[in-house]
Each structure stands twice: as structure tokens, then as C-alpha cells.
Amino acid sequence: MAELPRSSKYRATPGAPLSDDERNRLVERLNAAFERGEVSPDDYPRLLDALFGATTLGEVVPVVEAVPGVATHDVPAIVEQGVGRPGELSEPIQPSGALVAKVIAGGVVAALLLLVVVLALLL
Numbered sequence: 253m254a255e256l257p258r259s260s261k262y263r264a265t266p267g268a269p270l271s272d273d274e275r276n277r278l279v280e281r282l283n284a285a286f287e288r289g290e291v292s293p294d295d296y297p298r299l300l301d302a303l304f305g306a307t308t309l310g311e312v313v314p315v316v317e318a319v320p321g322v323a324t325h326d327v328p329a330i331v332e333q334g335v336g337r338p339g340e341l342s343e344p345i346q347p348s349g350a351l352v353a354k355v356i357a358g359g360v361v362a363a364l365l366l367l368v369v370v371l372a373l374l375l
Contacts, residue, residue: 256317266310278303280313285319
């Protein structure tokens with residue numbers, strides 16, 4: 253069990269009323285922690301009773317301390333966009349038809365210019 257910091261709303265305002273939305277969020281977190289095995293079968297009913305019997309934020313401190321914290325950050329986009337496993341190379345991107353046509357046209361123009369320059373030097 254991790255002790256909550258003093259800045260936590262459960263410690264900072266222990267006399268504030270516990271809303272139904274807050275209770276529902278805590279029930280979801282407690283159920284998820286129990287399903288993952290992070291809360292023992294002996295503690296689960298005791299924590300549920302404490303949660304449903306609580307009327308203030310201070311009364312749910314034992315429940316909040318028993319469940320893992322909620323992530324307060326977003327996953328960076330560069331991490332989310334990866335679809336493969338770490339260390340796995342992605343498939344190369346195929347060039348579009350328009351790009352291929354531009355490269356070929358540029359090559360033809362460059363070859364013609366080179367031919368003109370070579371002929372000018374020889375004559």
C-alpha cells in the first residue's frame with residue numbers, strides 16, 4: 253500500500269463529500285485491481301464495504317491507497333504509432349506513380365543537358 257501525498261484531494265480535503273461519480277471511479281479501479289490480482293480476495297470485500305459505506309473523501313483513503321494510481325500523462329504519439337514489436341523493422345514505403353514519373357522525366361532532361369554540354373565542348 254502506497255501512502256497518499258498530502259496534496260491528494262483525499263488527504264487535503266478529507267471532510268469533502270464523496271460524489272457518486274467519484275465512488276463509481278473508485279469501484280472501477282478496485283474491480284480492475286482485483287481482477288489483475290493486485291488486491292487480495294480477503295481485502296476486496298473489506299475495501300468494497302469501506303467504499304460503499306463512505307460519505308467523505310477521507311473515509312476512502314484506505315481504498316485509494318490499496319489500488320494502483322491512475323496515469324496522469326499521455327503516451328507520446330511516437331510511441332503510439334508503432335505497430336510492430338520493438339526492434340522490428342517496418343515495411344518500406346512504396347513511391348507513388350507521380351513521383352516515379354517525375355524522377356524519370358528529370359533523368360531524361362538531365363541526360364539531354366549533359367549531351368548538349370558534351371557536344372558543345374567537342375565542337
